[in-house]
Amino acid sequence: MKTEMSVIVRTITRCVYPLILVFGFYVIMHGHLTPGGGFQGGAVVASAFALFLVAFGTKALKGRLNPHLLQSLEEIGALAFLGLAFLGIGTAFFYNILAGSGSVFGGAVPSGPNPGVLNSSGTLPFMNWAVGLKVMAGIACILVAMLVGSRKEAEE
Amino acid sequence: MSAVGSLPFVVSMLLVILGLYALLFKRNLIKMVIGVSLIETGVNLFLVTLGYRTAGVAPIYTYAPATTVRVLPTPQALTLTSIVIGLATTALLLSFAVLIYRHYGTLDVSKIKELRG
């Protein structure tokens, strides 16, 4: 496999890469206000990784995207999601304890047309972040695994 | 329901049938994965269409006046979930296709039949 693509692609990638990341994090952060959320934002961020891999080849991967770290991040994201669901166990699993409580993300939502209150929805933004982390790391893992390929084991 | 209103249903069923055609008659594993994705797209389109209301706005749009008609959020939630699941299944299918190519040296489905009889 050719290691990297032409200079045009590499330059454009350098320009667009941070923008994609920012947009992805925006989608994750505003998941409770606008269409989108953890999965969509995570997929956007992961698409930046995909662009990086395609433009610079697998060799540039070394030292930048550590698959073991990505795996751990994915599991931490999943565990965080599960933990947030557990927070509501006093009432029911997934019960939103922060909504309307006045504390972080506990703001009241005005009725009628409004620009959207970022400081609302209780545990949902945290769940979006957890899912976003999991999807980002998970898709990046899949990409790396598919590109690098699994090593052949000579056992059994 | 008008003829135009039922068009999305027709298209979604067409997508399902196209996908089934790909699964039944295409010999390349990658094309079969595409067939599975087509069926999935058809079903997703069907679900989204179920919740659509004429001139409705997205149910999460905070600037919408209170009187506006909104589309049903439930089918959209279903579709999103189904898209996420579809991503996982497609990734898994493609990974297995990569493995099969590595072991068998071919992607022709009629040659990948060590397990038979």
Add this chain to the structure above:
Amino acid sequence: MDGISTGFGAWNPIAWSLLFAGAAAIAWGVRRFGRRDCARGTGQTKAFLSGNEAPAPEALHARGDHLYWGMIDGLAAYYRRIRAVHTGILSDYVGWFVGVLGVVLLVLMLVR
């Protein structure tokens, strides 16, 4: 006593086990009537094949394919067809699936 009744018959595993144990005890009693002077490893327990030398036990083991070959041979026509159905090709599997779906759909639509 624990048991189940099927409305047609009854089944009591404890009673059955006791009966089985009784039968086993009787069999053991009968076995005791056997001769005590039979000794293993001597000529008394050796297979007699018309005076020929018996093959090694490894060669005598009935392996997987040696069992029921007669029955499988008798059902050869059936097995030829049923093995041909298990092609191992994914497209055929999908075909069976869609075919069954069609039949079920037809039956459900026709039979009210």
Add this chain to the structure above:
Amino acid sequence: MTALANHAPVLLIAAPLFAAFAAPLVGKLGERVRMAFTVAIMGITGCLAGLLAATLYAQGAAPIVYVLGGQIPLPSGLAVPIRIMLEVDGLSAFMVLLTALVGIAAVCYNISYRRGRSGGAFYDSLTFLLLAGVFGLVQTGDLFNFFVFLEVTSIAACALIGFRTWRNRSAEAAFKVMALYTLSGLFVLLAVGLLYGQHGGLNIAYLASSVRGAAIDRVALALLLTGLAMKAGAVPMHMWAPEAYGEAPASAAMVLVANSQASLYGLFRVLFTLYGMSIGTTAIGWILIVLALATIVVGVTMALIQKDIKRLIAFGAVSQIGYMLLAVGVGFAVLATRPAFGLTAITGGIFHMVNDIACIGLLFLGAGVIVRASGTRDLNAMGGLAHDLRATTVLFAIGAFALAGVPPLNGFASKLLIYESTFQLSPVLAVIAVVGSIFLLAVFLRVFQAAFLGPRLLRGVTPVPVTMTIAMAFLAAVVIGFGLFPGFFIDKIVAPAANALWQGQSGYIAAVMGG
């Protein structure tokens, strides 16, 4: 204790899910820590399953409803239940116990399965993910979440089938099974969409109260029936099953059979609870009976000619699915007239589920031990393994004879119920079922003779870890216990499940909709 019992339905899903995500992280602390962790979580899950079942049986026939993210009980006065909910009735509790049984055996067997090799943490992770999916599948009261859990089990199952990436056949089997699972899942989703469009709800209880058997309902039923029957492995849609069970590692094959039975549970739930009497039951019952007879016949006859020991047991597992389908098909065919033998048939079919999973699980674990110890799967190369694997020989024999229905083991008790009840609908059914059982005995006598008896043919048979034998001994204890005291177990756990199918529809609806 009460609080724990209240939350038991969701904790049963959350605990294995937690283990699935945490296992690779815990695995970084060392292999022993991870093993202790998996055993602890499985122990907790088993206790929760027992607690849930005990709570349900203590409160009588009414199902337990658990509402995610909201107050329990439901806010009353709702025309349409909107929240995601879990609903546990007698049949769900039975399946929960069955899954916990399988999980305990699988985790015990896994302790030493990947010791000292790579990927053990991911193997544990996938096993727990599959278990979480099955727990969700059998408890959910929501048709869309049923689809979600179906797909969770599909993904975890196929990852387990293709786990041994260095085997070409594993990749082949995993690809085929994944494609078919996805297809069946999408058909189920299409049916869910049709029902949603027709009735405007996804809750099973709500849908059950509003389904009237219109044309759309019938199309949805056809899609659900075919999709779930395929995931259960009914002939002629069974070809994936021997590949999946045969190529998956031994403990995964056992959990896969539990997964197939969970799909069968879904089929029963759809037929009896969702549709019930709103459609003509006779025609559908006979569709199931025809599928079941084909499954029994093709399963046992194909098992007879296999050379690969795991593939052979896999065909045996396919044939056993036929007995459950036959019994419940008979029960559904006579649902309108409700003669006494219908309930007997359903009782037999459901009792056979747990008997089947214990025996088949024992056989798969035994086959795993054989393959690990001897290094071959070819039945023709084996012989005299009883010299080296004494405990495995005895345990394998118990499993094989129980599956073939030799008294006084558990397979006989459930098969007797199935024979005698199906005989009253049509003697032909019972005759085919009995002949299938006899063939199965022949199949396992062949395996036993070829693999265990005779002189020692294989050199260098390695001893197996003791935890594998413990897992098998646990299942063998279940086999013998259920065989010796069938009346007790039928009374305690099978009868509530059978009643939930036979006349539980109104109670299931009332638990959510009220009144």
